[in-house]
């Protein structure tokens with residue numbers, strides 16, 4: 001067959017959505033490189049995806065369906081291989097038994113962003129389960145607080161155009177560790193610096209990104225709302241409010257201005273554990289620098305007060321009028337700029353869908369252990385590994401071990417979650433299937449066409465759900481659409497055709513040009529086009545309608561605050577079982593400031609149990625002054641089955657909703673340590 005090169009897109013849950021060049025020999029991928037033409041990829045992938053072919057060609061790829069024949073939780077030894085026919089019969093029988101016993105809402109699909117693609121991501125799964133009348137999943141695990149906050153403030157997940165950050169003169173990286181999690185934005189930040197920009201990182205930890213910024217401010221975790229209020233108060237005192245722009249494009253300023261009278265800089269600084277001079281200095285810079293760009297990370301929202309924090313941070317540029325300028329304003333994610341509403345494709349209006357309850361994915365541990373009525377008695381997991389990534393792991397495991405729970409897992413390799421399955425179905429990886437990828441960090445869409453042969457009998461998610469529908473006796477045409485048809489449905493009415501994407505690989509699809517200021521003249525995607533500092537609709541949800549501050553739930557708790565941030569060589573729990581990636585990350589460690597280690601008599605390398613009322617996990621102490629005193633950190637999404645003690649950091653995280661959006665509060669966690 002010879003050697004061919006194929007353009008494809010990285011499917012991982014990362015804002016960069018890189019385009020790659022894949023070299024294929026005899027149906028097998030042999031080389032992967034970043035596409036040199038793509039304006040955001042610029043010829044380089046990240047370290048972890050440079051080794052993506054370890055995952056694609058790994059000897060541990062699932063190649064046949066597997067049926068459980070032994071106890072739950074025992075791992076692959078409790079399974080035997082089966083044909084697709086037998087496996088699908090078992091799935092149909094399991095789901096049907098559940099429906100007969102407790103009704104269709106007893107079936108819960110559980111999925112997230114293992115692949116971000118519009119086709120393999122969730123479309124066919126959502127169609128099948130919505131048609132069945134299964135419980136609807138609220139996909140809250142990552143960005144729900146930010147979605148709700150920005151949906152209220154700006155009318156959607158929109159912000160400044162990211163490549164235009166080169167125009168900014170002050171860049172605030174607010175809880176955003178670009179060097180680990182948004183690598184391809186960093187060169188644009190560096191370009192801005194060459195043009196004279198000053199870069200400030202706001203993060204309780206001195207991350208690599210913070211260490212390489214011009215200044216680093218380390219507030220107490222979960223206090224960003226107070227910090228933002230204090231900064232806005234300083235802007236008022238400094239006479240830096242852009243009244244003309246505010247009056248023209250924003251609702252609610254008089255009410256917020258009144259609230260800011262209660263937030264002198266000293267109060268805000270005390271709440272954040274900062275010297276007031278630090279706030280004043282940043283406030284002065286913001287007051288006098290146009291354009292200022294505030295790049296807001298995702299991790300900072302994993303606190304009880306996330307909704308108010310995101311609203312308050314993203315209110316700052318409304319007060320300064322920064323959206324007037326290219327590269328000015330705030331940006332969390334770019335998703336709201338894309339012209340396609342996924343909803344009609346994932347849940348087509350012509351497909352009958354009985355009304356069904358919603359289930360919050362972040363509450364899975366509670367849902368499986370009694371919170372749901374009728375109970376969830378069937379769980380179908382795809383594109384996700386909740387046994388490693390969902391909060392309250394010990395309770396979740398009790399739920400997954402329930403004898404009366406029927407669990408199906410679609411996976412590429414044997415994860416923690418597979419241990420608790422009744423049926424494991426082998427899924428394809430990106431080089432083997434068709435997908436269409438928008439982005440949450442830039443403005444391009446890319447098409448990924450199959451280029452290699454999948455291992456054994458692995459199938460795309462879409463095909464697995466098409467066959468599952470048939471096995472359940474469902475034959476609506478929307479449950480039979482091909483992958484290409486689904487991609488075309490997503491593209492319908494948009495600015496680029498399937499053929500154009502097949503030819504060029506990617507296209508800019510938002511209608512927002514590089515170097516533009518999309519909200520210079522307002523036009524926010526709210527019904528009135530005005531941004532909302534005060535949003536009466538929130539009051540109906542029991543939420544403060546005015547931008548404000550919700551303190552951390554664990555504010556007065558004992559012990560250390562524990563942040564479990566993104567690790568550079570894993571992507572959530574993806575890659576965490578591959579030898580190269582695992583070696584790069586090292587065994588689980590808990591990083592402590594020297595003062596906190598000293599106070600506990602712990603030396604570097606001491607094995608400890610990290611524990612609280614929810615559970616415990618094992619790690620080795622790393623003495624590290626990158627941690628703020630009182631704040632410890634580790635990395636998220638190691639696998640439990642590969643961790644010492646068999647638990648991960650999620651054994652100490654709680655099932656608890658944020659103030660807005662029903663998102664989880666992973667970093668709003670207190671722990672104590674005991675030497676083992």
Ligand SMILES: Nc1nc2c(c(=O)[nH]1)N[C@H]1C(S)=C(S)[C@@H](COP(=O)(O)OP(=O)(O)OC[C@H]3O[C@@H](n4cnc5c(=O)[nH]c(N)nc54)[C@H](O)[C@@H]3O)O[C@H]1N2
Pocket residue numbers: 013014015142174175176177178180181182202203204205207220221222223224297298299300301303563564565566567568569570571572667
């Ligand atoms: N290499 C790699 N890249 C990834 C991921 C990965 O696992 N690995 N995960 C992907 C996913 S799913 C996501 S959602 C994104 C996450 O992308 P980021 O938001 O950049 O990542 P996090 O590490 O979760 O959090 C960012 C920073 O927020 C800080 N932080 C925590 N609490 C607070 C707080 O209260 N205030 C402030 N100001 N900062 C705080 C953390 O210390 C951390 O340095 O990255 C994506 N990219």
Ligand SMILES: Nc1nc2c(c(=O)[nH]1)N[C@H]1C(S)=C(S)[C@@H](COP(=O)(O)OP(=O)(O)OC[C@H]3O[C@@H](n4cnc5c(=O)[nH]c(N)nc54)[C@H](O)[C@@H]3O)O[C@H]1N2
Pocket residue numbers: 013111112113114115120141142299302382383384385386388389390410411412413415427428429461564565566571572573574636637649650653666
């Ligand atoms: N303690 C702590 N926990 C966290 C976080 C934190 O900051 N701290 N962050 C949270 C965040 S931001 C997120 S987004 C979640 C993510 O948590 P998850 O959604 O569980 O993400 P991953 O761990 O990457 O698991 C994705 C799985 O999907 C599989 N997969 C990929 N593509 C496909 C496909 O095409 N078909 C099928 N069937 N499977 C596929 C991969 O093999 C992988 O096992 O974790 C959360 N968990």
Ligand code: SF4
Pocket residue numbers: 010011012014015016017018045046047049183184571
């Ligand atoms: S994980 Fe992110 S940075 Fe790495 S290749 Fe994929 S899209 Fe690019």
Ligand SMILES: [Mo]
Pocket residue numbers: 013141142143298
């Ligand atoms: Mo995420």
